Amino acid sequence: MSQDRIALVDVNNFYVSCERVFDPLLEGRPVVVLSNNDGCVVARSAEAKALGIATGTPWFQLQAQARAWGLMARSSNYELYGDMSARVMEVVGRFGTWQEVYSIDESFVGLTGTPEQLGKTGEDIRAAVDLHVGVPVCVGIAATKTLAKFANRIAKQNPGLGGVCDLGAMPAGHADAIQHRVPVSGLWGVGGRTAARLKLMGIETIAELRAADPALIRKKFSVVLQRTVMELNGTECIPHTEERADKQQIMFSRSFSAPVTTVGAMEEVMAVYAQKAAARMHDDGLRASAMTVTAGTSRFAGGEGSFPAVTVRFPVPTQDPIVLVRAAVAAMRGSTVPGAAYLRAGVMFSGLEPADGPEMLDVFGSGTGASQPGVGGVLGEVRGRFGSQAIGIGLGGLAAQPGWTMKREHSSPRYTTEWAELPIVKA
């Protein structure tokens, strides 16, 4: 019997996996990717995890042992990760009846099929991403998003499953046994504080949360946790909000009620979305190192599809809405195909860091900085189109002292987005 299911597909150790595609010497070795300014570890290969290296470890603490460990470090290469992400998402999206891109390396897709077909589709997704893009993914399949996330976790932690876990196809009692063992903090959206409060109620494992009274959970906690309980019981109730904000990314994406078909209209969409995401980032006290803008036409309509995805790295991390809006508009302007019927678009900020202290001056004079001439024109233009509430004056900009540049000593080339930095192949 055919079933509607949700798959959560994500890339294993995404940043490291991207680096490995173009540098096979990194294969099988411990590799870490460092944050802005080569500060601390933001991504680790399985080998680096096995060495006990934690996310957030300052690089200077590892440098002394790096040689002995054979540890390789790379500076964050957001252009590369953004381009590889767009490729992965497009390949994965081809398998789904719908797709919700959830972060730079994760998306939910709708699958329909018999239990046998679902498992096969999961394997096909894995094989297709590996063939087309060259990065490994894990696939979790279940009736709800919460359970798909859980299934994905099982796939990741049990190499014997070959990267795919269809919760419904597991041997009877198997998934239940795991839910009796895994603490609630292993669930999507359940943080440490919530877990501690649940423990006071005698709820420690996923199975115990699943058996809890949803009405009571709503009363004592929130509608969000109530949804989690219902989703654990197989009732789909987390909508496709297409928004995400956590320590790694801030994302704002939406499907349109009516297709967007002109470059001008798409620019307006970008301006609004970038401001929404920028406002979120500002509220969270963060600033971004890079921004990825995406849009997409229907994969099912006739004619050629268009799925632009452009990643812009900022010379210095910023939360300045003027800079962000300008960059989003400019990036999408060059990639929108006039006449194509776009159904969705998104703006994502990555390489987030705390915005403590003033923003650095853009010492490179790259043209994205707020200190450049012409900003007033853009500001006025945006206000004119969207009203005076549409955009605020940026906070940072000129207060900081210039005098240092971003450290990227371990940077790999921007292999897929810069003509001057293409991968070199020996003949």
Added chain:
Amino acid sequence: MDLATSVAAETDPRGFPSPARDYFHGGIDLNRHLIRDRTSTFVMRVSGNSMAGTGIADGDEIIVDRSLPPRDGCVVVAVVDGELLVRRFLRHNDGQPALSTEPSPPAAGQLAKPSELTVWGVVTRCLHHV
């Protein structure tokens, strides 16, 4: 990767789009003609002249499609000893894959052992500098 676009070039310092832009539908779009599937297509730059006999010279850019199966006689990018190499992919009489700089099968001694040979992608075009 998108050969037709560049963020920098499209960034008008005043922030206004060119008024002609909406009516410009482009001439020949090389993306359409040279890229079969953009998710699996990558551009690489050649270093070295060992493939000159095939018309691939030092400094040329090649278009590589990861999703195509390597067939006997085609030019591929292969991973050998942690390095990306452009080579001709050949099957020996016994079916074993081999890499060569020549259009004919290599002598037995030149064979890369199959266990050491990973095909990264198939070269579909060479952008030769003339």
